[in-house]
Amino acid sequence: MTQGLPAAGRRVIVGAHAMDQKFFNDPALDRLVATTIALAAEVRVLRDRQQALEGVLARQGLVVPADIEGWQPDASEQAAIDAEAERFVRSVLGPLAADAP
Amino acid sequence: MRSLSPDRATLAYQDFLRRAKGRWARDLYRAVAADFAAARDRAGPDALADADAAEAVLSATSARYQYFGWLERHLQRLKYASPRGILAAVDAERPALAAELAAAREAGVARGELRLAPGFTPPRYFSAVDFHQHPGGVAGDPLAGVAYDFGRQTTMPAHLDPDEVHRRFTAAVPAGDCRRILDIGCGTGRSTLPFAARFPSAVLYGIDVAAPCLVRAFQRSDAAGVRVEWSQQAAEQTDFPDGHFDLVHSTFLLHEVPRPALAAITREVHRILAPGGRFVSLDFHSPPGGVFGAFIHYGHARRNNEVFMRSFCETDFLGLQRDAGFHEAVMLPFDDGSGTWAADEAPPHWRFPAQLFVATK
Numbered sequence: 001m002t003q004g005l006p007a008a009g010r011r012v013i014v015g016a017h018a019m020d021q022k023f024f025n026d027p028a029l030d031r032l033v034a035t036t037i038a039l040a041a042e043v044r045v046l047r048d049r050q051q052a053l054e055g056v057l058a059r060q061g062l063v064v065p066a067d068i069e070g071w072q073p074d075a076s077e078q079a080a081i082d083a084e085a086e087r088f089v090r091s092v093l094g095p096l097a098a099d100a101p
Numbered sequence: 102m103r104s105l106s107p108d109r110a111t112l113a114y115q116d117f118l119r120r121a122k123g124r125w126a127r128d129l130y131r132a133v134a135a136d137f138a139a140a141r142d143r144a145g146p147d148a149l150a151d152a153d154a155a156e157a158v159l160s161a162t163s164a165r166y167q168y169f170g171w172l173e174r175h176l177q178r179l180k181y182a183s184p185r186g187i188l189a190a191v192d193a194e195r196p197a198l199a200a201e202l203a204a205a206r207e208a209g210v211a212r213g214e215l216r217l218a219p220g221f222t223p224p225r226y227f228s229a230v231d232f233h234q235h236p237g238g239v240a241g242d243p244l245a246g247v248a249y250d251f252g253r254q255t256t257m258p259a260h261l262d263p264d265e266v267h268r269r270f271t272a273a274v275p276a277g278d279c280r281r282i283l284d285i286g287c288g289t290g291r292s293t294l295p296f297a298a299r300f301p302s303a304v305l306y307g308i309d310v311a312a313p314c315l316v317r318a319f320q321r322s323d324a325a326g327v328r329v330e331w332s333q334q335a336a337e338q339t340d341f342p343d344g345h346f347d348l349v350h351s352t353f354l355l356h357e358v359p360r361p362a363l364a365a366i367t368r369e370v371h372r373i374l375a376p377g378g379r380f381v382s383l384d385f386h387s388p389p390g391g392v393f394g395a396f397i398h399y400g401h402a403r404r405n406n407e408v409f410m411r412s413f414c415e416t417d418f419l420g421l422q423r424d425a426g427f428h429e430a431v432m433l434p435f436d437d438g439s440g441t442w443a444a445d446e447a448p449p450h451w452r453f454p455a456q457l458f459v460a461t462k
């Protein structure tokens with residue numbers, strides 16, 4: 001048997017930012033790939049939302065591109081945009097700063 | 102039975118992971134196969150004599166294997182543990198899901214279909230490991246069965262229907278008269294229920310160490326209108342009488358237990374089977390593709406926290422079954438929907454090396 005149990009009291013844990021296995025010669029690359037994949041996934045989520053949104057609006061007869069260019073958010077709309085922008089940056093940069101046990 | 106209904110963003114995120122895994126299973130796997138062949142041509146056949154030697158060479162020299170490894174570990178981790186992962190989706194619906202499970206648990210116990218063992222302590226090899234990177238495992242949270250169920254939709258390579266494997270396994274089990282059938286390590290009952298249609302006159306039983314999975318299994322059988330006797334027990338030592346079953350089966354259990362537990366389970370199954378009864382298992386063993394196949398499979402085990410997967414492969418399970426008293430034990434090729442391969446033939450895409458084990462008492 002080449003692999004066994006962890007020492008008593010220890011779990012084989014998977015944390016939210018588990019970076020415990022290294023795959024690249026330079027550990028910086030492990031983080032860079034994590035950031036890239038996080039970005040790619042978020043872009044995909046965004047594209048999906050945008051396609052859905054444009055579909056909804058088009059069914060209501062709205063001309064989307066022109067309306068988007070002319071849109072001025074009010075204060076609460078701007079706050080929501082800021083919060084989302086902050087969340088996005090955190091999710092992309094998170095892997096670079098996460099603890100590496 | 103309520104299943105998880107994540108928001109659109111989470112579904113898009115999970116869909117992205119599933120598709121990425123699909124490309125991984127084909128494009129990156131083939132790239133690694135090409136790098137493996139090139140390394141062997143360069144260094145001579147003796148240099149890649151076994152899986153560990155291949156691991157040492159490829160992990161140091163093949164950028165494509167490095168990406169392959171990263172993606173295998175982290176796509177699975179993100180599936181469960183990211184902000185758009187399954188556990189976050191479970192948390193978002195926790196009150197409603199928990200209420201429904203509590204009601205199901207009560208109904209199952211009241212009807213005598215669900216036997217839970219208060220104070221039951223699962224084996225340490227089970228509770229110490231987050232198998233397949235499910236944080237907390239399948240017993241760590243009352244909603245762990247719901248999470249596992251949702252995750253199972255994308256466990257098999259992306260081009261395969263996850264439930265097809267259970268239909269195919271059930272169909273591959275030798276026909277015959279069965280009064281009682283037991284599924285050991287039944288999980289959320291996906292592997293148990295297909296037996297109702299194949300053996301309509303048999304009474305079905307399912308055991309597992311994880312109560313959250315058993316409650317979910319009861320929900321599943323209840324929704325399907327099938328009666329199953331679910332109980333919380335370890336397969337090493339059950340409370341069934343000698344010779345109670347005509348058929349005992351397991352799906353994806355054996356690779357999750359260490360060797361002493363494997364031997365104990367095999368002996369226990371032999372005890373509770375009637376003479377002539379069968380022990381039929383679907384599990385991962387003897388990866389096709391020679392050194393390359395073993396290198397890929399043992400790497401999967403390491404990257405996915407499958408800590409006993411390799412030891413199971415390195416165990417002569419047929420010999421162990423004969424030692425336990427089975428007079429016949431065979432391993433047969435199993436087609437999970439993607440085909441079958443000879444021992445020395447590497448599949449053209451990543452797959453679990455599922456094999457069918459049939460032993461007769």
Ligand SMILES: C[S@@+](CC[C@H](N)C(=O)[O-])C[C@H]1O[C@@H](n2cnc3c(N)ncnc32)[C@H](O)[C@@H]1O
Nearest residue numbers: 286287288291292309310311335336352353354
């Ligand atoms: C990979 S899951 C498979 C579940 C189910 N057979 C299926 O195919 O969906 C393995 C299951 O085995 C259970 N298990 C692990 N060790 C066990 C043991 N010693 N006795 C009974 N069940 C066990 C786990 O709780 C888990 O639900």
